[in-house]
Amino acid sequence: MHNVIDINANKPVVGTTRLPTKAQPSRRSKLELNNISYSVNGKRILQNIKLNLPPQGITAIMGFNGAGKSILLKIMHGILKPTTGTVLWNQQPSDAKHRLTQSMVFQKPVLLRRSAKANIDFVIKQRGTHKPALRNALLVKVGLANKASQPARLLSGGEQQRLALARALACQPDIVFLDEATASLDPASSAIIEQIVSDEAALGTKFIMVTHDAAQAARIADEVVFMDAGQITEYASAEQFFNAPISQAATAYLEGRLHHQ
Amino acid sequence: MQESAINLAVQLIISANPDLFEIIGLSLRVSLSSVVLSLVFGLSLGAFLATDHFRGRQLINVLINALMSMPPVVVGLFVYLAISRSGPLGWLGLLYTPTAMIIAQTMLITPLVAALSRQVIEDLYNEYREQFLSLQLTRPQRMKALLWDARYSLLTVALAGLGRALSEVGAVIIVGGNIEHLTRVMTTAIALETSKGDLALALALGLILLSLALLINILLSSLNISARRQAYA
Numbered sequence: 001m002h003n004v005i006d007i008n009a010n011k012p013v014v015g016t017t018r019l020p021t022k023a024q025p026s027r028r029s030k031l032e033l034n035n036i037s038y039s040v041n042g043k044r045i046l047q048n049i050k051l052n053l054p055p056q057g058i059t060a061i062m063g064f065n066g067a068g069k070s071i072l073l074k075i076m077h078g079i080l081k082p083t084t085g086t087v088l089w090n091q092q093p094s095d096a097k098h099r100l101t102q103s104m105v106f107q108k109p110v111l112l113r114r115s116a117k118a119n120i121d122f123v124i125k126q127r128g129t130h131k132p133a134l135r136n137a138l139l140v141k142v143g144l145a146n147k148a149s150q151p152a153r154l155l156s157g158g159e160q161q162r163l164a165l166a167r168a169l170a171c172q173p174d175i176v177f178l179d180e181a182t183a184s185l186d187p188a189s190s191a192i193i194e195q196i197v198s199d200e201a202a203l204g205t206k207f208i209m210v211t212h213d214a215a216q217a218a219r220i221a222d223e224v225v226f227m228d229a230g231q232i233t234e235y236a237s238a239e240q241f242f243n244a245p246i247s248q249a250a251t252a253y254l255e256g257r258l259h260h261q
Numbered sequence: 262m263q264e265s266a267i268n269l270a271v272q273l274i275i276s277a278n279p280d281l282f283e284i285i286g287l288s289l290r291v292s293l294s295s296v297v298l299s300l301v302f303g304l305s306l307g308a309f310l311a312t313d314h315f316r317g318r319q320l321i322n323v324l325i326n327a328l329m330s331m332p333p334v335v336v337g338l339f340v341y342l343a344i345s346r347s348g349p350l351g352w353l354g355l356l357y358t359p360t361a362m363i364i365a366q367t368m369l370i371t372p373l374v375a376a377l378s379r380q381v382i383e384d385l386y387n388e389y390r391e392q393f394l395s396l397q398l399t400r401p402q403r404m405k406a407l408l409w410d411a412r413y414s415l416l417t418v419a420l421a422g423l424g425r426a427l428s429e430v431g432a433v434i435i436v437g438g439n440i441e442h443l444t445r446v447m448t449t450a451i452a453l454e455t456s457k458g459d460l461a462l463a464l465a466l467g468l469i470l471l472s473l474a475l476l477i478n479i480l481l482s483s484l485n486i487s488a489r490r491q492a493y494a
Contacts, residue, residue, distance in 0.1 A: 079394040099397055110392040113410040122406070126396060151491045171396075 029089040029101065029174055029206070030055045031076060036085035038071055038230075045071050046230045049085070055174075058197065058207040060217035060238070063227035064253060069210040070179050072227065076208060077104050077177045100127070103173040107180040109164035111152040116144055116163050119152050123170045138166040141196065158189025165193060169200065176200070178209035182216065194220050214254060218242050226250045228259065266464030273465060285469065288446040291359055291433070292426035295366035299422050302367070303374025304415065308404040310375070311382035322379070328372035333365075337432030340365040344436065357438040362446070365432040370422045377418040382407050385414075413488035416481050427474055 036049040046068045053059055061069045074080040076087060078094045087094050112119050120135045139145045142162040147155060152163055161181060168176050178197070182190040190213075198220050201207050211217055217224060217238060224241040226234035228249035234241065245251045252259035273281045306325075310318060342348050344355045344364070355361045385407055386393075393403050408415070430448035437444035439453060447470045454463035 074391075077395060079391060096397055102395075104391075104395040106391060110389055112389075112406065123396060126398065126402060154491070 029098070030091075031175075031208075032088040032091065033076070034086045034088065036072070036075060036082045036087070038068070038075060038080070039083045044230060046075070046082070049232055051225065051232060051235065053206075053208070054223075056201070056204060056206055057222035058201050058209065058220055059223050059225060060221035061208065061210045061225045061227065062212070062214070062217060062250075062253065064249070064259065067227040068230040069227055073104075073177050073179055073208065073210050077102055079104070100171070101174040102177065103168035103171040103175075104177040104179065105161070105164045105168045105181045107183050109160040111160055111163060114152060115149050116152050116155065117148040119163060120167050120170045123167050127171060134170060134172075138170055141169075142166040143192065158185045158192070161185055161189065162192060162196075165196060169205075173205065175206040175208065178207060178211075180210050180212065182211070182213065190216065214242070226253070266461045267468060269461050270465035270468045274469065281466075281469070283442065284445055284447055284450050284466075285473070287359060287444070288427065288448070288470070289473075291362045291366060291446055292423060292429075294363045295370055295426050296419060296422045298363070298367040299370035299374045300419055303371045303418075303422070304378050304408060305404075306371075306375040307378030308382050308408055309400075310379045311386050312400055312403050312407065322376075325372045325376045325379075329376050331369070331372070333369055333429055333431035334435065336369045337365050337435030340368065340432065340436050356436065357440055357444055359437070359444060361436040362433040362444060365436045366426050366429055369429060369432055370425055373425060374418055374422050377421060378411075378415055381411050381414045381418065385411050413485050416485050420478060420481055423477060424474060427470065 031051070031053040033049050033051040036046055037044065038046040049072060061073065063069050071080060075082050078087070078099050089098050092098070112122060114122070117135055117139065120138055121130075124131050124135060136145070136148075139148050142165060144155075144159060144163055144166065147159065152160065155163060165178075165181065176197075182193050185193070194216060197207050197209070201220075209217075209221070221238045223235070223237050225232055226241065226245070226247065226249070228247070233247040234245060234250050236246070241250065242254070245254055249259045310321060310325075340361065341356070344350045344353065344361055346356070355364070386403070389407065389410075393406070398406065428448065430452055433444075433446060434449045434452065437446070437449065439445050439449040445453075447466055451463045451466045451470070454460070454466065
């Protein structure tokens, strides 16, 4: 179902704009991490991570600075190779074809030195298609329709991150990784991104997000993976995690205390 | 002398001296052709080296940097040996032609373009690297995207190449021969007039050459400044 798209729209129309239907139905990939370890120069960053994630919903990865959250996210996405262990999607090793169903938004948006719309077109064309309707719908969705022709790098921080999210969605992914995507944004910009993420998750896209914002995770995440010193110390539903954390590290984290092992 | 040189330069231009415009035309033709060819080879090589860390890459970088400082007369000598009648490419009959001058200048400028563009593109690639990995771009896709996004910074590289081409004399005099109405360019004409003692004419030609270089630099620099204002550079 396509709504009428107003390319002059100024504000995000979160929740009302449907993106053009995906060419193929989502493969609903289930993620399985088997004994993932990651070391740099002999220093162990991740240790024997084992995790199974469902193919839908929003998973928040939380933990202290240096816990290895971003590294784990990059390993899940396949842009970092684990030192040992395997990443399986639907019980199959991650391959290039499967990774085309994923996209990632980084903490600092990496935007090409082009206009906002050219940034989205770049990804769409790279996937071998030309879909101006998809690009326009995405720009409306993230509230940048009136800034489509502006240089991407002259947009505000919040606008740049919304554009990065729109570009990630332009891949029409099954899974989107967000690496502290709202860390440097004001509350209003964060709220827009949260709403878009919630809407897309409701439509079936899986989100795995690293965040330090406990309130944000409580608002939108279905489940929480908590990490401490390169290990997963807790994996629970968001409700359970925020109401009754089990590990001492998670308790300390939620209470705003440092935790020493 | 300076005053008479300036007067002579102005007179030569105002009178549309055909010999002068022939020399300027050939200078621009040879320099711009060699810059375009150098950009084709040098940018491809620079982008290739910037986008992958293969074994031997550092050695290639060192070689390119060494070639960058190779004296023009040595390049001219190599090209001369290759295209002279008894050389391996002698059958092409290129010696003492503008084509030979273009080949020599291209060989001279390509390492400069490759080395400078590699640095520009590598800096940009470090910024884009994770995003490109996430998008699974192939190497040609990465190279194309980087070359496009670095286009305004690469203008400076092209300018450096053009500067070297316009000011070059050693290589073109060896392979071109400084033949009147055939291979005489501004720099070789200046060298000849100086050796003949006609310093006023040599200075006049020098002033025109300087003005040309200045004009091209102003044009490209304004383009670069405008791009920076739009955050495209």
